[in-house]
Amino acid sequence: MKALQNHIAKYIDINVDKFEELFDYFKVIHVRKKDHLEMYTGPVFQHNYFVIKGCLHMYFLTEKGDQQSVQFAIENWWINDPLSLCHQKESEFQLQAVEKSTVLAISQSDQELLLTEIPKLERYFRVMNQIGFGAALHRIKYMYEASKAARYFQFVERYPQFAQRVPQYLIASFLGLTPEYVSEIRAKNRS
Template sequence: MSKQLFHHINKYVAITEEEFQTMFPFFELRTLKKKELLVEAGSVCNQNHFVLDGCLHMFFINDKGTERTIQFAIENWWMTDDLAYHNQTVTDFSIQAVENTRLLAITHDKQEQLLKEFPQLEKYFRTIYQISYGAALVKMKYLFGLTKEEIYFHFTTQFPQFAQRVPQYLIASFLGLTPEYVSEIRAKKRS
């Protein structure tokens, strides 16, 4: 399990196995059952999470009581409410396991200490945040520029790993569609 994070870090910055062995105790291994909450809206966001295996989704409940998924994380992805984590404030979002999930969690204080002891990780985390921000911008482009049907097919074509693993109602929520509309689109494609 530690090798997975080691290899992920080394995609962006060079660290030695010895350095990583010193870094690894900053993290806590967590396991979640399917549908178990990792973070609940209204709590202080104090951890960042690296998915080893499984799948998470981040969501909020809108004024109408509808759950809206805003982000997924699968193997080798990080997930937290970045703004609340940075400011150490209450989050408006919940994070839940879509599948049985194993992850590494690091608290804000431990991450700050880790960055002081290993400054090269500043570049690693900056790169991760830039990729995440860029993906959010691309999602916005598609939500504003494509029809609902095109959004669904683009997502399932570009991210087949999600289309195969994530329930359709969560994909619908993520894309701003209703589960019924997704069923209609899928039925129309089959016919």
């Protein structure tokens, strides 16, 4: 819980006593590598997740049945399907642990109660949404603008912490590339 407290404190000024109240709204979930986080609750996202330790990825299945990665989260990152969570509608995405992970989970209803109890957190969650939305816009821009090789090397340069922990086939999927192509450009870059 200290990780979440430190993360919140980076974005808003909040009384330390309020953090004790905050923790009552979350549950700790330990996830094994390759397990799905929403596997027991059905196709509707029930929680917003904050990664304490580990790495998660969100994906959808293509018509061919392949996984298409759309988002990653490591320590101090939030991840969810906001439309499914907010509207309680079936998600088109699945959330899976890339490595053994520990996450804090808060339900939509508990998050609403929390925001009523501690209104300052509205600003924190707004900032988190702005950062996430901005990152999504930049990803779309790179997908249209950059060459395949440039997409890969921009990702590695911008997010070295992911490049070191996420398997190459998932990075390739995230960037709209094949794993073979990623191997090829990495080999060319080494020589």
